[in-house]
Amino acid sequence: MQRDVGSLPLSPALRARLLAAGFQTAQELLETGPCGLSKEIGISREEALEALQVVRQECAGDAAKTAGGSGSTRKCTALELLEEEQTQGFIITFCSALDNILGGGVQLTKITEICGAPGVGKTQLCMQLAVDVQIPECFGGVAGEAVFIDTEGSFMVDRAADIATACVRHCQLIAEAHQEEDHLQALETFSLESILSHIYYFRCRDYIELLAQVYLLPDFLSEHSKVRLVVIDGIAFPFRHDFEDLSLRTRLLNGLAQQLIIIANDHKSAVVLTNQMTTRFGQNQSMLVPALGESWGHAATVRLIFHWDNTQRLATLYKSPSQKESTIPYNITVSIPLGMEIQRWEQSFGSTEIVRGRQT
Amino acid sequence: MATKKLRRAKLSQELCERLSRYQITTCQDFLCLSLLELMKVTGESYRNVQKLLRKVSLACAPKMQTAYEMKVRRSINPSAAFLPTSLHSLDKVLHGGIPCGSLTELTSPPGCGKTQFCITMSVLATLPVSMGGLDGAVIYIDTESAFSAERLIEIAGNRFPTYFDSDEKLFCMTRSIHLYRELTCDSVLKRIKSLEEEIISKKIKLIIIDSVASVVRKEFDTKLQGNLAERSNFLARGASLLKYVAEEFSIPVILTNQITTSLSNGLAIPADLVSPAHDLSLSEGASGSGKKESACVTAALGNTWSHSVNTRLILQYHDLLTRQIVIAKSPVAPFSTFFYTVEKSGLVLQDGKNLSNLPWEGTNPALQTIQVRNTALGNALLKTTDETPGDTPSP
Numbered sequence: 023m024q025r026d027v028g029s030l031p032l033s034p035a036l037r038a039r040l041l042a043a044g045f046q047t048a049q050e051l052l053e054t055g056p057c058g059l060s061k062e063i064g065i066s067r068e069e070a071l072e073a074l075q076v077v078r079q080e081c082a083g084d085a086a087k088t089a090g091g092s093g094s095t096r097k098c099t100a101l102e103l104l105e106e107e108q109t110q111g112f113i114i115t116f117c118s119a120l121d122n123i124l125g126g127g128v129q130l131t132k133i134t135e136i137c138g139a140p141g142v143g144k145t146q147l148c149m150q151l152a153v154d155v156q157i158p159e160c161f162g163g164v165a166g167e168a169v170f171i172d173t174e175g176s177f178m179v180d181r182a183a184d185i186a187t188a189c190v191r192h193c194q195l196i197a198e199a200h201q202e203e204d205h206l207q208a209l210e211t212f213s214l215e216s217i218l219s220h221i222y223y224f225r226c227r228d229y230i231e232l233l234a235q236v237y238l239l240p241d242f243l244s245e246h247s248k249v250r251l252v253v254i255d256g257i258a259f260p261f262r263h264d265f266e267d268l269s270l271r272t273r274l275l276n277g278l279a280q281q282l283i284i285i286a287n288d289h290k291s292a293v294v295l296t297n298q299m300t301t302r303f304g305q306n307q308s309m310l311v312p313a314l315g316e317s318w319g320h321a322a323t324v325r326l327i328f329h330w331d332n333t334q335r336l337a338t339l340y341k342s343p344s345q346k347e348s349t350i351p352y353n354i355t356v357s358i359p360l361g362m363e364i365q366r367w368e369q370s371f372g373s374t375e376i377v378r379g380r381q382t
Numbered sequence: 383m384a385t386k387k388l389r390r391a392k393l394s395q396e397l398c399e400r401l402s403r404y405q406i407t408t409c410q411d412f413l414c415l416s417l418l419e420l421m422k423v424t425g426e427s428y429r430n431v432q433k434l435l436r437k438v439s440l441a442c443a444p445k446m447q448t449a450y451e452m453k454v455r456r457s458i459n460p461s462a463a464f465l466p467t468s469l470h471s472l473d474k475v476l477h478g479g480i481p482c483g484s485l486t487e488l489t490s491p492p493g494c495g496k497t498q499f500c501i502t503m504s505v506l507a508t509l510p511v512s513m514g515g516l517d518g519a520v521i522y523i524d525t526e527s528a529f530s531a532e533r534l535i536e537i538a539g540n541r542f543p544t545y546f547d548s549d550e551k552l553f554c555m556t557r558s559i560h561l562y563r564e565l566t567c568d569s570v571l572k573r574i575k576s577l578e579e580e581i582i583s584k585k586i587k588l589i590i591i592d593s594v595a596s597v598v599r600k601e602f603d604t605k606l607q608g609n610l611a612e613r614s615n616f617l618a619r620g621a622s623l624l625k626y627v628a629e630e631f632s633i634p635v636i637l638t639n640q641i642t643t644s645l646s647n648g649l650a651i652p653a654d655l656v657s658p659a660h661d662l663s664l665s666e667g668a669s670g671s672g673k674k675e676s677a678c679v680t681a682a683l684g685n686t687w688s689h690s691v692n693t694r695l696i697l698q699y700h701d702l703l704t705r706q707i708v709i710a711k712s713p714v715a716p717f718s719t720f721f722y723t724v725e726k727s728g729l730v731l732q733d734g735k736n737l738s739n740l741p742w743e744g745t746n747p748a749l750q751t752i753q754v755r756n757t758a759l760g761n762a763l764l765k766t767t768d769e770t771p772g773d774t775p776s777p
Contacts, residue, residue: 031427031428031429032427032428033421033425033426033427033430034421034422034425035425036427076427076429139685139688140685140688140689140711141688141694141710141711145713146713152449170449174625174689174690175483175484175625175628175629175692176484176692176713178713178714179449179452179453179456180453180456180463180477180714181713181714182449183449183453215450217449218448218449218450218453219448219449219450220448221448221449221450222446222447222448223446223447223448223449223452224443224444224445224446225444225629226443226444227444227622227625227626228622230409230410230413230414230442231442231443231444233413233414233439234409234413234438234439234440234441234442234443235439235443235444237413237435237436237439237443238436238439238440238443241436242446259618259622259689259690260622262614262618262686263614263615263618263619263622270414273416274414277416298685298686298689299685300685300686301684301685310685
């Protein structure tokens with residue numbers, strides 16, 4: 023109630039007038055009432071009423087915060103957080119080694135960044151995750167939906183359909199092996215059509231469309247409350263050209279990162295971003311580093327770097343608050359006849375491969 | 383769209399006027415400001431500013447489609463998803479051919495067959511759909527003046543003798559190939575910007591730019607300060623314009639690239655995060671000198687360009703007569719190699735020696751080493767020994 027007038031979220035002109043008239047605290051405003059206010063500073067009664075309602079809401083919010091707990095605050099004890107984290111699901115990638123180094127899979131409520139050289143498999147992994155997030159809970163998934171924001175145009179529907187088909191088949195195999203009632207029930211709704219219908223695809227062609235889409239994302243997620251994964255494939259591409267003002271770029275990127283953190287937390291979803299690699303010239307050598315600069319490195323909670331070592335693809339966990347830095351080899355496979363594929367799926371839980379079933 | 387004027391974003395007239403006093407006229411200007419700046423400029427309260435932001439975002443944001451809708455749309459017209467290259471094994475691995483709606487890049491050392499391939503694709507695009515073509519016109523942007531109309535007729539006549547049985551048909555085909563000679567970066571960019579209108583008016587179904595690298599490398603000397611950034615800028619802008627056109631009209635875009643030599647300081651640097659070629663078993667004389675330098679030939683135009691293209695095909699020399707086509711980067715196809723020769727009818731695959739479905743193979747498409755003529759000749763001479771050419775990707 024003792025809140026300073028200058029800190030209230032009113033329009034600047036109104037604030038200036040209030041300060042000029044000598045008002046100092048919110049309490050004074052509320053005591054004056056709308057009619058008195060309108061006479062004193064020369065605004066209409068409706069405007070005065072509106073301003074007072076804003077002030078009252080703000081003060082109520084403040085009071086709730088000091089009293090220690092409404093939904094808008096993010097205060098809780100570490101024990102509550104621990105319980106939350108332990109019951110939280112992961113989005114598995116179907117590559118056991120990758121899931122291991124990530125501590126179980128892609129975590130919800132965190133931002134994961136995947137950097138890599140061209141052609142290394144970033145979009146493939148994103149498509150895989152968009153399918154895996156929909157796996158029903160009885161199979162170990164999170165039963166969510168996915169938002170796919172594409173800035174590079176590399177999303178191939180056919181490939182996503184192949185991955186979805188393989189995933190459904192994998193779940194069918196598990197159901198056959200275990201023969202449980204809820205498995206079979208879940209399988210009825212888990213089909214290629216339903217998987218593809220729950221991937222919401224946005225194609226953003228420049229950074230303005232990307233910014234606009236992220237501004238609208240909270241509303242979209244409130245309408246589609248089952249979304250558990252937001253993928254932005256190619257966060258670097260729209261920001262890497264046509265930007266003379268690098269400080270503007272840094273500011274926009276930081277704003278974007280903040281909004282994504284809020285989205286991840288409020289809607290309990292995982293945010294996955296893919297980044298490019300760029301060449302940095304050193305003294306007498308050149309190195310590949312993730313694009314968008316040093317400050318962007320702080321945006322993501324978990325950073326995975328995919329790279330090549332001769333002919334082997336490797337994934338390195340570069341940054342994580344809870345897991346150790348490590349590197350694992352992986353492959354993107356093409357399995358051909360149906361029989362062989364089933365073998366590969368069973369094997370994958372003990373081996374180090376990303377197996378993406380596909381028919382040629 | 384970023385340049386949309388604010389009054390079309392359904393903001394009130396007086397608000398637009400007020401904003402234009404601060405030089406904020408487009409959605410781009412509006413969305414780039416922070417909330418506090420917006421409050422100052424519009425004179426509205428925090429909550430109202432957030433509402434305004436949402437309104438303007440609605441005007442700019444893309445439409446949502448589910449993946450299922452996309453699949454349904456594609457399956458209605460399956461033949462329109464690819465342009466078959468008439469090289470059957472290649473088409474099979476690529477799931478149909480050159481994909482429509484994305485950028486395909488063709489890289490090779492000089493004289494390997496890029497322009498031949500492009501000319502062949504031009505012919506194919508003009509064929510009717512029943513024969514695997516797209517039944518449309520072609521825009522061919524030539525920066526090297528390498529296009530030969532006589533060769534075009536020769537390829538057409540020899541590859542499809544039953545279809546092009548009369549002069550009339552040949553002339554009809556040549557009439558639908560629109561050739562533009564552009565010699566500077568600026569003119570190429572201008573041409574790309576004008577593509578949207580041309581595609582609609584002339585019913586274009588294929589765009590070929592031969593080659594991107596020649597005009598870029600002529601004008602940007604990367605050793606000079608600042609040129610590298612400008613070059614990347616130009617390439618990124620061109621790539622995004624081409625992607626927009628390709629996706630909007632669902633047509634294939636073929637670009638050709640040249641090669642460059644990338645040097646490295648080999649062993650001292652950890653192999654993983656570093657760009658240089660890790661192929662130490664490279665070309666002649668690399669290890670003999672005792673220096674830690676090794677050079678290799680890779681696609682030009684750098685790393686960022688490798689990110690921008692969706693599919694990358696590499697043509698390289700194998701021995702005196704045969705050459706190889708390598709699928710280095712593709713979202714649907716694994717790493718594969720095919721042998722071919724260049725004949726009267728264009729490129730001809732040599733069956734039987736092809737290696738596809740190599741699930742574990744692959745290298746960084748930006749650093750894929752390419753075999754040039756000297757190494758090919760050298761290898762042909764050394765064919766008697768068991769020495770495998772160190773930089774060939776195929777096993």
